[in-house]
Structures are given as C-alpha cells and as structure tokens.
Amino acid sequence: MSGCGQWMRWxxxxxxxxxxxxxxxxxxxxxxxxxxxxxxxxxxxLVRLYGGDxxxxxxxxxxxxxxxxANSKLVLIFWADDEAELFLNGHRIGExxxxxxxxxxxxxxxxxxxxxxxxxxxxxxxxxxxxAGLYLQGGRGRLRKVLATGDGDWWVAGQRAEPRFYNHSLxxxxxxxxxxGTTLFGEVKLEARFDAAQLARASRRRxxxxxxxxxxxxxxxxxxxxxxxxxxQKQRDKLAQELHxxxxxxxxxxxxxxxxxxxxxSLGKASKLxxxxxxxxxxxLLVWTEALPAAQRELIFPKKQALKGxxxxxxxxxxxxxxxxxxxxxxxxxxxAARGAAKGKSRATGSGGQxxxxxxxxxxxxxxxxxxxxxxxxxxxxxxxxxxxxxxxxFSAEGWTA
Numbered sequence: 001m002s003g004c005g006q007w008m009r010w011x012x013x014x015x016x017x018x019x020x021x022x023x024x025x026x027x028x029x030x031x032x033x034x035x036x037x038x039x040x041x042x043x044x045x046l047v048r049l050y051g052g053d054x055x056x057x058x059x060x061x062x063x064x065x066x067x068x069x070a071n072s073k074l075v076l077i078f079w080a081d082d083e084a085e086l087f088l089n090g091h092r093i094g095e096x097x098x099x100x101x102x103x104x105x106x107x108x109x110x111x112x113x114x115x116x117x118x119x120x121x122x123x124x125x126x127x128x129x130x131x132a133g134l135y136l137q138g139g140r141g142r143l144r145k146v147l148a149t150g151d152g153d154w155w156v157a158g159q160r161a162e163p164r165f166y167n168h169s170l171x172x173x174x175x176x177x178x179x180x181g182t183t184l185f186g187e188v189k190l191e192a193r194f195d196a197a198q199l200a201r202a203s204r205r206r207x208x209x210x211x212x213x214x215x216x217x218x219x220x221x222x223x224x225x226x227x228x229x230x231x232x233q234k235q236r237d238k239l240a241q242e243l244h245x246x247x248x249x250x251x252x253x254x255x256x257x258x259x260x261x262x263x264x265x266s267l268g269k270a271s272k273l274x275x276x277x278x279x280x281x282x283x284x285l286l287v288w289t290e291a292l293p294a295a296q297r298e299l300i301f302p303k304k305q306a307l308k309g310x311x312x313x314x315x316x317x318x319x320x321x322x323x324x325x326x327x328x329x330x331x332x333x334x335x336x337a338a339r340g341a342a343k344g345k346s347r348a349t350g351s352g353g354q355x356x357x358x359x360x361x362x363x364x365x366x367x368x369x370x371x372x373x374x375x376x377x378x379x380x381x382x383x384x385x386x387x388x389x390x391x392x393x394x395f396s397a398e399g400w401t402a
Contacts, residue, residue, distance in 0.1 A: 036239040043232045043282050047204050050225050052281040054090060058108075058226070059284035065197050069203035071139050074146075076106045077215065078132035079171050083307050084120040091222040095305050098335040102172035102215045103135075106223060108370075113195045114149075116237050120180070121187040123312040125257045128185050129166050129178040134192075135208070138197065143174060147194055150177025154192045158182065161190055171215070171333035174208035185314040187322065202309070214332055233282040323324035 068074060076093060077136040078086060079100040086093040089111055094103045122128040135143040137342060147153045154161040154180075170178065171180035 008132060027282045029243070032239055032243050036236065036243060039232050039236045039239060046225060046229055046232075047281050050222075055226075055229070055285055056069070057279040058091070059281075059288040061288075063107055064109055065208065067112070067199065068107050069136065070199060073111070073137045074107070074199075075102060075135045075137045075143065076105060076132065077102045077135070077176075078118070078130070079129050079173060079175050080118075080120050080131075081129045081166075081195065082121070082156065083122045083309075084118055084130055085307075087117045088118075089114055092225075093220050093222075094218050095307055100173065100215045100333060100335075102217050105218055105220055109220070109222065114193065114211075116194065118190040118191045119187075121310055121313045122185040122307050123314060125185060125289060125314040127168065128180050128182060128314075130188075130190065131165065131170065131178055133173045133176040134194065135174075136202050136358050138207070144202045144205045145175045145381075146198055146205055147192055147203040148173070148176040151192075154179055154190050154195075156188055156190050170329050171334060172329045183279060187310065187313050189275045214334065226285055226289065229282045230286050233286045236282075 063129065076086070077098055077100060078084065080096050081098060081099075083095070083097045086110055088105060091109050093105065094101060116134065117131060120128075120130045131149050133143075133148040134146040134147060137143055149161070150163045152160055159182070161179040161181070164180055166178045179190065300365040
C-alpha cells in the first residue's frame with residue numbers, strides 16, 4: 001500500500017506539474033496575443049492618421065542625393081505669431097508657436113519640383129505674422145538662402161504675400177520678412193515652390209549672417225511617424241514568430257455576441273481594424289528604411305511644444321499693415337510666455353506684454369448654495385449607480401463559446 005501510495009503521489013505531482021506548465025504556457029500565449037494586438041492597433045492608428053497612400057508613395061522614393069549639392073543639408077527655419085504648421089510635398093514638416101524652429105529636411109522627401117505650404121492662424125488677438133527661410137547649410141554651418149518670406153516667392157489665395165510691419169521683437173531669421181494674408185488675424189494658407197535648379201543656384205551664393213540665437217532644433221514630423229511605424233513593424237514580426245512557435249492545436253475562444261440590440265464591445269464611430277492595409281504600408285516602410293543610407297536612417301524623438309489648435313483661431317479683421325520701418329530683430333529672441341485667448345479684454349502691450357482689463361471677476365465654489373451642491377452630488381451618484389448596473393448586466397451576459 002505504501003508503494004502504491006507513493007506511486008499515486010508521484011503521479012499527482014506529475015499531473016500538477018503538467019497542469020502548471022500548461023497554465024503558464026497558456027498565460028504566456030495570452031500575453032503575447034495582447035501585445036501583438038496592441039502593436040497591430042498602433043500601426044493601424046498611425047497609418048490611418050497619416051494616410052496609407054502617402055506612406056506607400058513615400059516608400060517608392062529612392063532619395064536621390066543628386067537633388068542636393070554635395071556636402072549640403074536642407075534646413076528650414078520658421079516662426080509664427082501665433083501658430084503654424086508646415087508641409088513639404090504633402091508631408092508634414094513640423095509646427096511652431098511663437099518660437100523659432102529649425103528642422104532639417106532629409107533628401108528622401110525632395111522631388112525635382114517641390115511645394116512648401118504653411119498653414120498659419122492667430123489665437124491671441126495681438127498681432128499675426130509668419131516668417132520662414134529655406135537654406136542650404138554647408139560643412140561649416142553657413143546658410144545660403146534658397147527662398148524666404150518677403151522675397152516674392154510666397155503666395156496666399158492666388159496673390160503674392162506682401163511683407164507687413166511687426167510692432168514687437170522678432171527672431172533673427174536671415175533674409176526673411178514678416179508676411180500674412182490680406183486681413184489681420186484669422187487663418188491663412190501660404191505656399192511657395194522651388195526646384196532642383198534653385199537648390200543648385202543657392203549653393204553658389206554667398207553665405208548669410210544671423211540665425212545664431214536661441215532656435216529650437218526639431219526633426220521632421222514625417223520622419224518620426226516613419227520611425228515609429230518601422231519600430232512597431234519589427235516588434236510585430238518578432239511577436240508573430242513567437243506566437244507561431246507556441247501555436248496550439250486547440251480552438252481559440254471567441255466572443256459570439258449573444259447580447260442583441262446593444263452596442264457591446266464596440267469602438268463607437270471607429271471602424272474595424274484594417275490590419276491588412278496598414279501592415280502592408282508598414283512593411284513597405286520597413287524595407288524602404290533598411291535600404292536607405294545610414295545617415296538618412298537616423299530618426300530621433302524630441303519633446304514637442306503643444307499647440308492650441310485651430311479651434312482657438314481669432315476671427316479675421318480688415319486693415320492689414322505693410323512694412324513701414326525697420327523691425328526689431330534679436331539674435332537671442334526669447335518667445336513670450338503662454339497667452340490665453342483675448343475675450344473682450346484690452347491688451348496693454350503686444351506679444352510679450354501683459355493683459356489689462358477694466359474689472360476682474362472671481363467666482364468661488366463657496367458662493368454656491370449648499371443645497372445645489374447636494375442635489376448635483378445626489379444626481380451624479382444615482383446616474384453612476386444605474387450605469388454601473390446596466391454595464392454589469394451587459395458584461396455578465398452569456399456570450400463566450402469555444
């Protein structure tokens with residue numbers, strides 16, 4: 001009996017070990033599947049936001065180094081009051097808010113004929129203006145102008161953008177002047193064009209002086225998107241291999257959805273995961289970046305300054321002013337502190353000034369009647385109770401089948 005008992009105990013230990021190993025393996029597969037789903041969803045989101053067609057078109061470009069003169073980089077320096085975002089051939093370059101920003105444009109985004117667009121808007125109802133300069137940077141860091149605002153190459157609404165006088169200090173962007181639309185404030189879209197011939201002519205010009213102040217160096221936004229997608233695609237391929245190695249012959253558990261007439265387990269207005277299309281674009285980008293030279297594969301991820309967005313655009317106003325006297329340019333330009341949108345208040349100064357108002361009104365929580373607070377609290381508690389009960393009924397419903 002003792003031998004039989006030991007034998008039974010040994011079988012029990014083996015069974016427990018096998019059960020524990022199977023449970024651990026199942027848990028491991030679940031974790032891998034969750035990671036795989038998360039990576040696939042991230043790829044799908046990025047491709048949808050940026051556009052799968054744009055990414056596939058980008059993956060076809062070979063990055064012709066002959067478009068840029070030897071030992072040169074293409075650099076864009078821009079500034080806006082208050083906010084602007086720039087695009088090159090439909091690819092997003094970057095954004096700015098009251099801060100001079102410098103972005104190097106990789107040669108892979110250049111074509112024989114290029115379109116540079118700026119979407120600008122005013123949010124603080126003080127002044128409105130945009131400055132930008134596109135330069136070739138040589139080995140010693142010297143800048144040679146390709147085009148700049150104020151030189152007649154920028155257009156707005158089918159008309160040449162004219163320079164305007166700006167009352168306050170400006171960053172020192174070489175060869176650039178402040179431009180805007182035909183009205184004050186509001187929202188404008190500016191456009192300039194350049195080709196390979198202009199780049200070649202710019203390389204033979206004398207270098208400019210300036211742009212030695214405080215400028216925020218940022219990478220091109222599209223470069224960041226490509227970098228993120230390539231990283232996610234590599235991670236997805238690795239997870240797919242691990243899942244294939246742990247593939248189980250048993251059937252996966254699926255949700256059949258027995259609860260009818262309710263929006264259960266949905267993403268609302270979001271559509272289904274288009275994994276086939278998004279993964280195709282990500283795979284093409286992965287192959288494309290691996291074929292690029294090492295210098296063009298360097299993608300970095302800096303911190304960025306958040307914009308208020310076009311929802312804070314100040315309405316347009318007629319009476320735009322043109323350049324009348326020399327502007328105050330500062331090599332060590334410091335952007336003003338963050339400002340809120342003006343709503344019926346007068347400004348004492350401009351971009352770097354302080355707000356002044358005829359009166360200040362303070363509203364405190366203590367001024368509300370106690371019975372109002374109790375009524376609001378009771379209503380919220382009742383709503384949460386009813387909503388929690390409905391969701392519990394929804395998720396506890398029988399709907400899982402093998």
